Amino acid sequence: xxxxxxxxxxxxxxxxxxxxxxxxxxxxxxxxxxxxxxxxxxxxxxxxxxxxxxxxxxxxxxxxxxxxxxxxxxxxxxxxxxxxxxxxxxxxxxxxxxxxxxxxxxxxxxxxxxxxxxxxxxxxxxxxxxxxxxxxxxxxxxxxxxxxxxxxxxxxxxxxxxxxxxxxxxxxxxxxxxxxxxxxxxxxxxxxxxxxxxxxxxxxxxxxxxxxxxxxxxxxxxxxxxxxxxxxxxxxxxxxxxxxxxxxxxxxxxxxxxxxxxxxxxxx
Amino acid sequence: xxxxxxxxxxxxxxxxxxxxxxxxxxxxxxxxxxxxxxxxxxxxxxxxxxxxxxxxxxxxxxxxxxxxxxxxxxxxxxxxxxxxxxxxxxxxxxxxxxxxxxxxxxxxxxxxxxxxxxxxxxxxxxxxxxxxxxxxxxxxxxxxxxxxxxxxxxxxxxxxxxxxxxxxxxxxxxxxxxxxxxxxxxxxxxxxxxxxxxxxxxxxxxxxxxxxxxxxxxxxxxxxxxxxxxxxxxxxxxxxxxxxxxxxxxxxxxxxxxxxxxxxxxxx
Amino acid sequence: xxxxxxxxxxxxxxxxxxxxxxxxxxxxxxxxxxxxxxxxxxxxxxxxxxxxxxxxxxxxxxxxxxxxxxxxxxxxxxxxxxxxxxxxxxxxxxxxxxxxxxxxxxxxxxxxxxxxxxxxxxxxxxxxxxxxxxxxxxxxxxxxxxxxxxxxxxxxxxxxxxxxxxxxxxxxxxxxxxxxxxxxxxxxxxxxxxxxxxxxxxxxxxxxxxxxxxxxxxxxxxxxxxxxxxxxxxxxxxxxxxxxxxxxxxxxxxxxxxxxxxxxxxxx
Numbered sequence: 001x002x003x004x005x006x007x008x009x010x011x012x013x014x015x016x017x018x019x020x021x022x023x024x025x026x027x028x029x030x031x032x033x034x035x036x037x038x039x040x041x042x043x044x045x046x047x048x049x050x051x052x053x054x055x056x057x058x059x060x061x062x063x064x065x066x067x068x069x070x071x072x073x074x075x076x077x078x079x080x081x082x083x084x085x086x087x088x089x090x091x092x093x094x095x096x097x098x099x100x101x102x103x104x105x106x107x108x109x110x111x112x113x114x115x116x117x118x119x120x121x122x123x124x125x126x127x128x129x130x131x132x133x134x135x136x137x138x139x140x141x142x143x144x145x146x147x148x149x150x151x152x153x154x155x156x157x158x159x160x161x162x163x164x165x166x167x168x169x170x171x172x173x174x175x176x177x178x179x180x181x182x183x184x185x186x187x188x189x190x191x192x193x194x195x196x197x198x199x200x201x202x203x204x205x206x207x208x209x210x211x212x213x214x215x216x217x218x219x220x221x222x223x224x225x226x227x228x229x230x231x232x233x234x235x236x237x238x239x240x241x242x243x244x245x246x247x248x249x250x251x252x253x254x255x256x257x258x259x260x261x262x263x264x265x266x267x268x
Numbered sequence: 269x270x271x272x273x274x275x276x277x278x279x280x281x282x283x284x285x286x287x288x289x290x291x292x293x294x295x296x297x298x299x300x301x302x303x304x305x306x307x308x309x310x311x312x313x314x315x316x317x318x319x320x321x322x323x324x325x326x327x328x329x330x331x332x333x334x335x336x337x338x339x340x341x342x343x344x345x346x347x348x349x350x351x352x353x354x355x356x357x358x359x360x361x362x363x364x365x366x367x368x369x370x371x372x373x374x375x376x377x378x379x380x381x382x383x384x385x386x387x388x389x390x391x392x393x394x395x396x397x398x399x400x401x402x403x404x405x406x407x408x409x410x411x412x413x414x415x416x417x418x419x420x421x422x423x424x425x426x427x428x429x430x431x432x433x434x435x436x437x438x439x440x441x442x443x444x445x446x447x448x449x450x451x452x453x454x455x456x457x458x459x460x461x462x463x464x465x466x467x468x469x470x471x472x473x474x475x476x477x478x479x480x481x482x483x484x485x486x487x488x489x490x491x492x493x494x495x496x497x498x499x500x501x502x503x504x505x506x507x508x509x510x511x512x513x514x515x516x517x518x519x520x521x522x523x524x525x526x527x528x529x530x531x532x533x534x535x536x
Numbered sequence: 537x538x539x540x541x542x543x544x545x546x547x548x549x550x551x552x553x554x555x556x557x558x559x560x561x562x563x564x565x566x567x568x569x570x571x572x573x574x575x576x577x578x579x580x581x582x583x584x585x586x587x588x589x590x591x592x593x594x595x596x597x598x599x600x601x602x603x604x605x606x607x608x609x610x611x612x613x614x615x616x617x618x619x620x621x622x623x624x625x626x627x628x629x630x631x632x633x634x635x636x637x638x639x640x641x642x643x644x645x646x647x648x649x650x651x652x653x654x655x656x657x658x659x660x661x662x663x664x665x666x667x668x669x670x671x672x673x674x675x676x677x678x679x680x681x682x683x684x685x686x687x688x689x690x691x692x693x694x695x696x697x698x699x700x701x702x703x704x705x706x707x708x709x710x711x712x713x714x715x716x717x718x719x720x721x722x723x724x725x726x727x728x729x730x731x732x733x734x735x736x737x738x739x740x741x742x743x744x745x746x747x748x749x750x751x752x753x754x755x756x757x758x759x760x761x762x763x764x765x766x767x768x769x770x771x772x773x774x775x776x777x778x779x780x781x782x783x784x785x786x787x788x789x790x791x792x793x794x795x796x797x798x799x800x801x802x803x804x
Contacts, residue, residue, distance in 0.1 A: 003299045007288065013719040014282060014550060015577040017593045018774075020543065023572050024596035031539045031570075031598065034299075036291050041283040044720070045784065057285045060292035060399075062299065073784070076759020126759045128774035131596075183281040184312070223344020223394045238286075238396035248313065248341070271567045275556065282550060302567075304559050309551040325553045328560035328667075330567065451549040452580070491612020491662045506554075506664035516581065516609070 004142035005061060006035050009054050010070040010130065011042040018128070022068070022135040025121065029139030036061075045073040047097050048160065052180055055101025056239050058089050066138050068130070069093035076126035081114040081133050082157060083141075083150050090141060092134045097160035104162065115151035165191050172203050172267035176242070178259055185250020187257055191242040191265060203267035210234060212244060212263035213255065221245075230254060272410035273329060274303050277322050278338040278398065279310040286396070290336070290403040293389065297407030304329075313341040315365050316428065320448055323369025324507050326357050334406050336398070337361035344394035349382040349401050350425060351409075351418050358409060360402045365428035372430065383419035433458050440471050440535035444510070446527055453518020455525055459510040459533060471535035478502060480512060480531035481523065489513075498522060540678035541597060542571050545590050546606040546666065547578040554664070558604070558671040561657065565675030572597075581609040583633050584696065588716055591637025592775050594625050602674050604666070605629035612662035617650040617669050618693060619677075619686050626677060628670045633696035640698065651687035701727050708739050708803035712778070714795055721786025723793055727778040727801060739803035746770060748780060748799035749791065757781075766790060 006026060012018040023035050038057050042050045050071040058067050072079075072094045080095040086102050086109045093099055095113075103109070114133060117124075119140050121132040137150060165176035174195065180188040200206055210217045217234050227233035227247040232255055237243040244263075246254045274294060280286040291303050306325050310318045318339040326335050340347075340362045348363040354370050354377045361367055363381075371377070382401060385392075387408050389400040405418060433444035442463065448456040468474055478485045485502050495501035495515040500523055505511040512531075514522045542562060548554040559571050574593050578586045586607040594603050608615075608630045616631040622638050622645045629635055631649075639645070650669060653660075655676050657668040673686060701712035710731065716724040736742055746753045753770050763769035763783040768791055773779040780799075782790045 005295060005299070015575060015719040017574050017589055020572055020574040021593055021596045024593070024598075024601075027541060027570070027572070028596070028598050031541070034295070036288055036295070038285050038288040039283060053285050057289055057292070060289045060296070062292075062296050065292075074759075074761040077761050123776075125772075125774045125776075127771065131774065183283040223342075225342040225345050235395065236393075238393045238399065240391075240393075273563060273567070302563070304556055304563070306553050306556040307551060321553050325557055325560070328557045328564070330560075330564050333560075451551040491610075493610040493613050503663065504661075506661045506667065508659075508661075 004030065004033050005065045006033055006138050006142065007038050007058070007061065007065060007067045008035060008040070008070070009038040009042065009050055009057075009067065010040045011044050011046065011050070012040045012070070014040050018130065021131050022070075025131055025135035026139040026142070029136060030142045033139070033142050038067075042071050045071065047071055047073075048100075048162070049180070050098045051101040051160065051162065054098070055104070058091075058102065059087070061089070063088040064090060066090045066092060066141050068134050068138050069098045070130035070134060071098050072096065072129065075129050081129065081137075083112045083114050083137060083147055084157075085110040085147055090147070092138050092141070094129070095158050097158045099157070100160040100162055103159050110147065111154055111157050112147055113151040113154050116149060119145075119150065163190055165195070167195070169199070169202070172199060174199065174265040176263055176265065178244070178257055178261040178263070181252050181259060185246075185252040186237060187244040187251050187255070187261070188237055188239070189242045189244070189263060193236045193240040193242070196236075196242060196265075199267050205268050207268040208265060209268065210263060210265045212261065213257065215255070217244075272298070272301050273333045274301055274406050274410065275306050275326070275329065275333060275335045276303060276308070276338070277306040277310065277318055277325075277335065278308045279312050279314065279318070280308045280338070282308050286398065289399050290338075293399055293403035294407040294410070297404060298410045301407070301410050306335075310339050313339065315339055315341075316368075316430070317448070318366045319369040319428065319430065322366070323372070326359075326370065327355070329357070331356040332358060334358045334360060334409050336402050336406050337366045338398035338402060339366050340364065340397065343397050349397065349405075351380045351382050351405060351415055352425075353378040353415055358415070360406050360409070362397070363426050365426045367425070368428040368430055371427050378415065379422055379425050380415055381419040381422050384417060387413075387418065431458055433463070435463070437467070437470075440467060442467065442533040444531055444533065446512070446525060446529040446531070449520050449527060453514070453520040454505060455512040455519050455523070455529070456505060456507070457510045457512070457531060461504045461508040461510070464504075464510060464533075467535050473536050475536040476533060477536065478531060478533045480529065481525065483523070485512075538568075540566070540569050541601045542569055542674050542678065543574050543594070543597065543601060543603045544571060544576070544606070545574040545578065545586055545593075545603065546576045547580050547582065547586070548576045548606070550576050554666065557667050558606075561667055561671035562675040562678070565672060566678045569675070569678050574603075578607050581607065583607055583609075584636075584698070585716070586634045587637040587696065587698065590634070591640070594627075594638065595623070597625070599624040600626060602626045602628060602677050604670050604674050605634045606666035606670060607634050608632065608665065611665050617665065617673075619648045619650050619673060619683055620693075621646040621683055626683070628674050628677070630665070631694050633694045635693070636696040636698055639695050646683065647690055647693050648683055649687040649690050652685060655681075655686065699726055701731070703731070705735070705738070708735060710735065710801040712799055712801065714780070714793055714797040714799070717788050717795060721782070721788040722773060723780040723787050723791070723797070724773060724775070725778045725780070725799060729772045729776040729778070732778060732801075735803050741804050743804040744801060745804065746799060746801045748797065749793065751791070753780075
């Protein structure tokens with residue numbers, strides 16, 4: 001594998017040396033590796049957030065990039081470590097659901113348990129398997145070790161159900177929720193542009209009303225600078241998901257909404 | 269171009285996957301690219317700050333480094349995207365003034381509008397042109413695509429006037445201001461060492477008095493550890509600009525000054 | 537030297553362009569260099585913290601990695617700059633004690649003063665020697681310039697005494713302290729697993745009692761998820777040092793302890 005790429009998605013924060021030590025372990029195995037930090041600021045132990053961020057990121061990378069995820073609240077316990085080949089990318093992560101976003105609609109999927117201890121760092125700690133298991137497995141993958149060499153194929157991996165919108169096509173209604181808040185404070189929902197366009201097309205007057213908290217929004221904007229100041233606006237963000245946004249401000253702060261906030265979309 | 273270098277200067281913050289996704293887009297075009305983060309913590313939508321940071325950074329990089337700037341509050345609106353060749357470096361940025369610091373005193377300058385849509389990512393979002401336009405343009409530049417291929421040369425780009433000091437040479441006076449505050453809390457002014465030295469030389473007693481707020485400073489220090497604790501001291505910082513500093517503390521916090529604070533320098 | 541690796545450990549924070557400018561200076565000398573950020577969030581001017589983080593990080597990297605440390609509160613004063621070859625790694629740092637953790641138990645050690653000014657950036661600032669001295673020295677090292685070329689060997693470098701536990705083997709007692717707090721809030725002590733295991737083995741009942749503040753802990757956990765919520769638990773962290781931890785919370789915040797907090801371990 002020439003000039004291999006590895007990504008890191010963790011909840012380490014940026015202050016400690018944990019990410020650097022994982023890079024060191026990989027460089028010790030293969031000096032040619034390029035490591036890209038997706039983020040180290042996943043909310044502490046927030047498996048669902050890691051899952052969403054990874055699902056929205058991995059496909060921009062070249063095929064056969066190796067994506068390492070370390071959001072691992074039960075490190076040291078019996079939870080397994082996984083090596084998955086999905087949609088022509090490789091994933092190395094604990095079996096706690098952090099890959100759930102990637103498990104959705106896979107074109108091809110192959111999940112292996114990591115069992116081949118001779119690839120692990122010694123002594124194996126019980127508190128930092130990112131360094132002792134995941135980093136060396138990623139390193140050896142870049143050296144051409146086959147996926148099958150690390151352990152048996154399994155089917156019973158943990159697949160968390162990501163919140164999906166409730167759709168009532170007859171009544172032209174969708175009940176979704178806020179599933180992600182970016183650091184600009186934009187509120188990202190689980191309603192996709194494809195769903196929205198399809199139901200708007202099918203509706204009688206090709207109009208809609210979105211209700212969230214005390215607010216009703218009837219218009220779709222195209223970009224942030226078009227949005228109103230101090231009151232919520234709707235647009236499709238960079239992941240083609242419906243977003244609630246406030247111009248030049250944090251929608252989260254102005255509106256006071258958090259993840260899990262429900263919203264109801266009615267097509268008229 | 270062998271082992272090309274691309275820099276990123278954005279207001280994304282470090283929590284989201286935005287910078288990583290831009291790197292992914294570039295690596296998809298050219299695996300040999302080295303990406304250096306200048307900063308992702310430009311103040312949100314602070315075009316002037318981005319302009320100053322970039323002007324103080326780019327010339328340390330090898331010639332023909334490609335500098336990508338994404339501080340783009342009006343993304344999706346009609347603002348143009350630029351590809352500029354200035355002082356033997358390349359710049360890819362929105363036409364909103366973020367290159368103003370680089371436009372000052374250029375030895376050579378060549379600004380093109382980016383119009384060649386076949387280089388853009390598809391579908392083109394209206395909210396993330398850093399990913400969909402700037403990253404692929406930078407990627408293709410590293411593959412040797414000529415600047416001229418991306419669009420026509422223009423002259424009417426946005427050039428914000430950076431705050432320059434008011435100089436009265438007859439009276440030996442300079443009125444400057446604080447234009448940048450680093451994260452140590454040092455207050456960086458727009459008065460350069462060259463200006464200071466020249467006017468001190470021309471003055472009668474080769475002495476000076478700087479007034480800022482209620483403070484008067486008459487002495488120049490050479491390094492931070494020489495400065496007083498709790499009271500402001502003057503020195504030339506790493507960019508050869510006059511700085512107000514407090515030893516082992518944040519001058520911003522101790523003195524309460526902010527960007528835009530005026531200061532008067534009188535040579536005696 | 538093929539594909540050389542340089543690490544950076546600084547107190548710059550992540551907002552300013554300081555780390556990027558150091559990378560630029562190195563890339564100007566050698567485009568092949570790979571720079572890994574260990575951290576830029578050492579506490580401001582906290583030489584002791586930098587020393588501990590570096591000592592816990594460097595050995596994971598390949599031999600002859602070049603480790604650059606910029607925690608330099610007296611930059612511009614008479615303090616010397618060092619180039620040290622220790623345990624088959626290279627270190628470039630101010631002579632203020634930041635290498636003290638690496639000076640402990642070296643297999644081989646060779647410390648040189650950096651004097652060869654023709655390698656420095658010109659003009660030499662008095663406020664940013666990381667950029668003007670350390671970065672170019674690291675750059676030229678990657679190009680094969682010999683350690684001896686930069687200055688004479690010295691023996692009188694600053695070696696700060698890191699806090700070591702007081703051990704009374706006859707009474708089976710160890711008095712240690714908290715020396716580091718990671719960003720999860722885990723409280724890392726200066727008591728090693730080797731010391732603990734040895735004294736537990738030598739004790740009559742192979743039991744222990746640890747007293748810290750108002751808390752007494754008598755049990756050792758193996759991993760974080762086993763620890764109690766809201767009350768302190770003990771385990772060995774990823775550096776094999778005894779840690780006080782609280783499950784799913786910051787031990788620092790729950791217990792209110794800080795660096796320097798004493799703890800007494802009694803083997804029974």
